[in-house]
Amino acid sequence: MVEELWRHQALAPYATLPWASRGRLHAEPEAPTRSPFQRDRDRIIHSTAFRRLKHKTQVFVYHEGDHYRTRLTHSLEVAQIARTICRTLRFDEDLGEAVALAHDLGHTPFGHAGEEALHAAMKPFGGFDHNAQTLRILTKLEERYAEFNGLNLTWETLEGAVKHNGPLLKGGRTLEDLPAAIVEYCRDHDLELEGHAGPEAQVAALSDDIAYNNHDIDDGLRAGLFEIADLRDLPLVGEMFTFVEKKYPGLTQSRLIHEAVRRVINAMVEDVLAETRRRLTEVQPRSVAEIRALGRPIVSFSEGMIANDRVIKAFLYKRMYEHWHLNRSHSKARRVVMDLFGLLFAEPNCLPPPWRERAEAAERPARARLVADYIAGMTDRYALDEHKRLFDLYQ
Template sequence: MIAPLGYGAQPRAPYATDPGASAGRLHREPESPTRTPYQRDRDRIIHSTAFRRLKHKTQVFVYHEGDHFRTRLTHTIEVSQIARSLARALRLDEDLAECLALAHDLGHTPFGHEGEDVMDACMAPYGGFDHNAQSLRIVTSLELRYAEFDGLNLSWETLEGLVKHNGPLVDGTGAPLGKFAGSELPFAIRAHARRQDLRLDTWPSAEAQAAAIADDIAYDAHDLDDGLRAGLLTIEQIRDVPFLADILAEVDARYPDLETPRRIHEIVRRSITRMVEDVIAESVRRIAELTPSSVEDIRQAGRPIVTFSEGMRSAEKGVKAFLFANLYRNEAVLAVRRQVSAVVRELFDAYVARPQDMPEEWRRGVGPDEPERLARRVCDFVAGMTDRFAIDEHRRLFDHTPELG
């Protein structure tokens, strides 16, 4: 019997990932006498430079627009809370779920998805750019903290969940799937696959699936919240979205005279609750069908086990479609996106043309006859920037830096 959300901790389910049976780390290290492998991974992620930078990386609103809008860091914390709640309810390893939630956005560029789109275009001659692959690159190569290895030397299960939390990346023949179908996997994933087999043709653990669905839930909720509070969305508009209209009617019936900030919060928190409870119920149903006796059964299930029901999946897509049309494509947002697009593109081009404008540690060891290696080094440097640092660097190199807003 799976206890309802909020009850005390229970023993891990047989299909949960067992930290005592971890496949280990690429570079062998002594085990900790006080922490499981996934607790150590979580701590290494929290103490990383890339994690700290999330404080000044944004998604929809750029850094100057207000202290109350989400950043990548606050979003990450919210994803972590939801992932842990799901893991607790489903008797998974909470530490691994939390670890994956904390790491999932490390590879994002400055300026949210606009930055990623520009970086993908800049790197098109060399295979493009993918923030998930960049997260893997950060934790396996770019973090330079430890004396004996590059990266954070995370556990196999953490790397597996990080790289394929949305499902298998290749089929049984090794052909790329999903958005990579007909192409090739991103450079960082291909490079790491030569060093370590992450079994890219299987589903990830239930903990990774919990972190992935938690990201969807948190993303929808906080963009709705930020959009309403910024005045780019109105409560009247959400009456056109059946899932949200139902919640709004429920809130208004119970609290007919509620002031707007509390009304918004009630809508958002009830949205999260409904989605979380749906995931738990659907996951319990799928687990009962599969009767998994090990984490390997989850990997070989052929479909996600921790996920929305069909009805909620449709409702969630409706929320996303509403946000895309009314928030992400809002002219006020698009105007800023056009400005930051130019900032990222011009920074990339400037550093490729004049690598000496980058700090010495970033240009070290790259020759003038290595265009792909130089482009990748520039990509790593620019992608790691915060919004604020990108603007400051552009202002240092150019005399036409936009005043965002």
């Protein structure tokens, strides 16, 4: 009773209220000690797909260094930022954290290079989309429970996972333009793809932007892909490095990077808080339904920070993501994924059981999706080892 009273006092009326959840596809009794969104978060943390993120990379392939971000450390950092913003704005922080922790589950090994290769291989069979793959994992591929496949998460968490970057049916897009996994699931459990997600999912999306921009600056500097001097003219970032250097002259580079980056993160978080409060004051929503019906996000950067974010992303794209060293690594990664798909699709008897039995019994499109599921679930290390086992004649 005390716990329920605390929740009612802590959450704003326009938050996604756990006691008003739309529930789960498969009905379950409520837990006496945890809210529905807490249970969602906990199920994600205990999932096999979440553990695999430890050895799935963001930008660098796993063997290039132990200190660079992986999908797991990135997801934890996104969740930390999301918790802070949700708690401050009186949104449901358990839901914000659940969406943040789930948002990268569908990524392939080798980051975006792996996804590009798997999408190219799957082009004749509907393509590959990491967001749709996240939904497949959450609703179908995780096999942990006796009564259902997937994690049987609440409608709100699944909505956030699918729509955290905004409505899927916009700009003339129709259901035919969406990945089949999303369309098929929504036939049984409509996630209302034409509208915005609740505020907690919007927080998770911006937390993702804040985390990866700043942590890619950190990783890029430590990898020697660019220097601090190259950041001088970047809005906000350059200002923070200059401020820290003046405040702490003679600071080692490692400490300088951390002090500057944490200030950039804080400035971006404070900007989100200020702009979102401004929009909440302007709109005066009385429920989460009114936020979903706005037709635009309630959680946002200010116009000035949006411009800063655009410049930072352009810098990272040019100086980091397209760096010749990473291009070489990504080229190898794409070849590994294409090789694996080509062989396993043509020779499903090379798959381990029970993947082999399912693939051999399936028609070509279903077999292709099974092979894509198998490859997408790999860690970087497992994909490289599997490639060696299948293509090295001396293995």
